[in-house]
Amino acid sequence: MSSMAGLKPKHFLWEVEGRIARVRLDRPERKNPLTFDSYAELRDTFRDLVYADDVDAVVFLPNGGNFCSGGDVHDIIGPLVKMDMKELLAFTRMTGDFVKAMLNCGKPIIAAIDGVAVGAGAIIAMSADIRIASPEAKTAFLFTRVGLAGCDMGACAILPRIIGQGRAAELLYTGRTMTAAEGERWGFYNRLVDAAVLEADALEMAARIVSGPTFAHGITKTQLNQEWSMGLDQAIEAEAQAQAICMQTRDFERAYKAFVAKEKPVFEGN
Numbered sequence: 001m002s003s004m005a006g007l008k009p010k011h012f013l014w015e016v017e018g019r020i021a022r023v024r025l026d027r028p029e030r031k032n033p034l035t036f037d038s039y040a041e042l043r044d045t046f047r048d049l050v051y052a053d054d055v056d057a058v059v060f061l062p063n064g065g066n067f068c069s070g071g072d073v074h075d076i077i078g079p080l081v082k083m084d085m086k087e088l089l090a091f092t093r094m095t096g097d098f099v100k101a102m103l104n105c106g107k108p109i110i111a112a113i114d115g116v117a118v119g120a121g122a123i124i125a126m127s128a129d130i131r132i133a134s135p136e137a138k139t140a141f142l143f144t145r146v147g148l149a150g151c152d153m154g155a156c157a158i159l160p161r162i163i164g165q166g167r168a169a170e171l172l173y174t175g176r177t178m179t180a181a182e183g184e185r186w187g188f189y190n191r192l193v194d195a196a197v198l199e200a201d202a203l204e205m206a207a208r209i210v211s212g213p214t215f216a217h218g219i220t221k222t223q224l225n226q227e228w229s230m231g232l233d234q235a236i237e238a239e240a241q242a243q244a245i246c247m248q249t250r251d252f253e254r255a256y257k258a259f260v261a262k263e264k265p266v267f268e269g270n
Contacts, residue, residue: 004016004021005055010041011041019055022058023059023061024061032069033073036076036079042098046101046105049107060110060111066115066116066117067115069119070120099154103127106222108206111130111132113125113134114198117137117138132192133189133193134192135181140177249270254267
């Protein structure tokens with residue numbers, strides 16, 4: 001296992017406090033677009049989180065009133081039009097690997113969305129486990145508006161599972177903006193809160209998760225992702241095995257003893 005509290009990334013902001021990692025993109029003057037370098041560094045960071053023993057949850061936060069404006073037009077899209085197929089495929093696989101790293105990092109991820117979350121920014125929000133937004137949040141999977149397919153970074157697989165096939169198809173074909181009210185009504189956002197308390201609300205949710213049985217939370221995240229491709233019998237068997245593993249943890253024993261003593265359990269993640 002490793003420590004990530006001292007991580008000093010070059011292309012985004014990172015802070016660990018109370019076993020909660022806070023991530024912010026750091027180009028607020030341009031609504032926090034991604035670059036080749038920030039994509040790669042985020043991918044590597046979320047890959048490393050699997051082995052982090054000092055982080056139990058991640059909160060992806062806005063910066064300067066916006067979440068993320070997607071790939072930088074000048075730093076990414078401009079160079080892409082000059083690349084050959086091999087280079088383009090290397091790029092699209094790299095961006096997809098970032099999503100895979102989020103899904104497989106073993107830590108619950110909360111996205112707090114304010115302002116724009118478009119293109120890859122919408123994908124980051126989509127790839128989180130829990131999404132909380134302000135009423136001003138504007139989310140768009142706008143790939144068709146730049147001449148691309150809507151099937152980017154797992155959108156055609158993940159988005160329909162969150163909001164349904166028809167609604168996902170509309171957003172992915174048209175590239176139109178999903179309002180915060182639509183997002184909450186459709187189940188994309190868990191809830192809407194005022195922008196002034198958005199960060200505090202997301203961190204409170206993370207603290208609640210971190211206070212629970214964090215080893216078991218990692219199992220839950222794994223099962224939520226892996227069961228997409230399982231049949232019902234496979235899923236039930238996988239959950240039987242997963243729960244048997246969790247029953248061997250000391251947290252399970254702690255919860256039992258606390259119940260008998262009529263006390264609140266204190267989990268330690270083992």
